Amino acid sequence: MSGGVDSSMCAHILHSQGYEVTGLYMHNWNHDEETQDELETPTNASTTLQLNTPYLTESTPDTTTLLTPTDHGYKPMPRTAPIRPKACTSDRDWADVQSVCSQIGIPARRLDFSRQYWNQVFQVMLQEYERGRTPNPDVSCNREIKFGELVEWCRRNGGLGKDRGGAGGWDYLATGHYARVERDPETGIARLLRAKDSNKDQTYYLSTLSEKVLRHVLFPLAQYDKPTVKRMALAFASSSSSSSSTNSEQDEELTSLQYAALKKESMGICFVGQRKRFGDFLKEYLDPLPGPVKINGLGGEVIGMHKGLFQYTVGQASGVTHRHNKWVVLRTDLPSNTLVVVDGTQNDRLFSPGLIAEDWHWIAGAPPKKLVQRLSTATTTPTATNGQDEQDDEYPFTAQIRHRQVPQPCTIEPISEAEAEQSATGTAAVTMAMTAAAAVEDISSARLFRVRFKDHQRAIAPGQILVLYDRDECLGGAVIRSSLLRPEYAHEHDIPSLQP
Template sequence: MSSSRQVIAVAMSGGVDSTIAAYLLRKQGHEVVGIFMKNWDITEETGICKTDEDMQDFIKSCNHLGIPHKEVNFVQDYWHHVFSPFVNGYKQGITPNPDITCNRMIKFNKLRQYCSENLGVDNLATGHYAQLVTDSKPKLIQAVDEAKDQTYFLANVKKISLKNIMFPIGNLLKSEVKNLALKIGLRKIATKKESMGVCFIGKRNFKTFISEYIENQEYDVNTIDGQNFGKHSNLSLSTIGERARIGGMSERWYVVSKDSNRKVITLAPGINHPALYCRIFYVADANWISYCAEMQLSLRKELECHIRIRHLAPLVPCLIKLQYNGFLEVNSQQSLFAVTPGQFAAFYSRNECLGGGQIVSSHTMVSKI
């Protein structure tokens, strides 16, 4: 980062991470403005989402830091680009990740554009635990605090959208961030319970929430060996690897496949059944942050790297093969549990996040389901 004074917008949530990101930039002498994004209209949801409380914490934090603050409304954009695809995905029987979509479509797209066009800022900063090297071409690097690293959620952000982006706390441990908040007199923010999960769900049970938008449908429930458990509607929102709870079943069964067109769900007994694991799966709509990785795959049609299919899951060595239709065939060196269509696979080389894409299908360790 240049040592000259810059005008920087900081996306702030009312939490400790984004607050300390703003504090660090202010301390470095930059002109900082706090931005609070309103993505969900709580008036439609009886106030379950904590947006009002977070907004007040945001304002108090900005006043404490001595920086101006502004709220921007992306409710319609969020509904169109994040929530609607999320609901449609579940209707199609896949399991999308709205946090990854929000980063790509809203925070590092709509917000970045808004700040550039309306606030005249030089950079946009966030409180993500990640690091960014932007000498000539962007490199997304894992955070120093491995337990808090958020590069998985950033792997689908377009490389051009990472231009003029800053992650001020990426080189700090979470404990250091909290200690800084205490040191500057922001005890409430430092001790505030960390926000987990998706805002539009709030404290509600996920299936209770999603059933408000998707009607439960009856599925034929079969076992991996052909036994039929009849029709059930309580499993229509289930996902791969989830335990199937059906009354009267003496052993534990888990979802291994879900066909939303035929309305058929297949179960396997026990968490260790080979039908729940795979080494080969396919990824579509790959997003490459790394120019080098993208070029190598384009030229050689293969790329050796590491894969992560869930936030903070262990990195597993793999070989990626470019298919004629543009899909990527991912060959993992280790068996992976519950590789789920709709979820996101992120690619890594050492501590660099190369990019990623949406999982579309997999080959389980059972030849036929």
């Protein structure tokens, strides 16, 4: 529970349905440790719990260093920032959670995962920016913390699902996400589906969860839209107030759910706080290295100096003043520390026919049968069809490269490392049939996939998350490695550098 209306109503709905509910508040950002020069190592490396208290905290492993992939050449290093105003509202949010839980009539506990968040989400995010990429920490937080560390904590402290022991533990972990989970009545296998409210659907952020975790997850808000959830919260608060005693303190307490409904919705990343620009926050951890700004490519005219590549991402306004043009970021070239810009937000060079994605995560643990079957028959001539059926056959899936994007029809195929480089540089064109015939037997272990869209997509940025769907079902997600070069620009040699 966060203190907001979604998680508050999630708890209320389940409690009203007869579940025994415990509200868990996760403290994921420690301002005090953020501003220290070093992070102290716990004297006892083992996990310790303070039990039988309303405020439950968990010690976490040492975070003075972060273990990172050695093939990327990174060295473990501490991250610090100067003393500055507190960004998170953790204490206030925890107070709101306690107040809401008191109104509903359920216990509240506070868990401290700030060290895990620092190690597994925050530092990884900084390293991605150092690589010239645009990461999504919200996706990482869901995978590593909310449905990672929290699930493990549940399992260690009484069990979760079938593993729960005796009277302890829990049957399910529930959150206020707008998403659906459907379970096969015979096998129990879970599928992740879009929520009823397409505007609030959050399956994009849940795309790297596993089916094994989803078996034990409930999303009570799946059937509601946001306005309805707020109305329900206000209605419950009003009915509670009218039936309460005349004691003023009790009446004030019973308005906590109403406050959650009227509370301004939390947007963005908590540790950034009220800063106007995310780049200003990153400068507290990463050293900006100025470099040239060039038009169209590395051989283009120099029109200014950038303030550090990590502050720019594909498709955004560059802030460069030159003539009366609106210069937009096309890409960042890390080896030469160059920012490449183009004229206009709808410049042709900003649009790409597809992308290369890496480190694929399939929710079911393996590629969908629909994809495997399609690849196995890719070399055969399809039966002629008309209308929507023909389009569905050519582009059997949809994908999103950002939250709330309209789902885009696409096709997907596994490729080798060599083919990925050729596709990104425009030096070769490999048809789906040629690739699929060789790769179908090894699709389960394929690390790289090429995704082609029915329509060209604007501003595909390395490091973003691509999420694949089959109608309403979320199949999984991957990290975008590079966009595909358009044929008309294949003759250009200063193509985007593939980051290590």
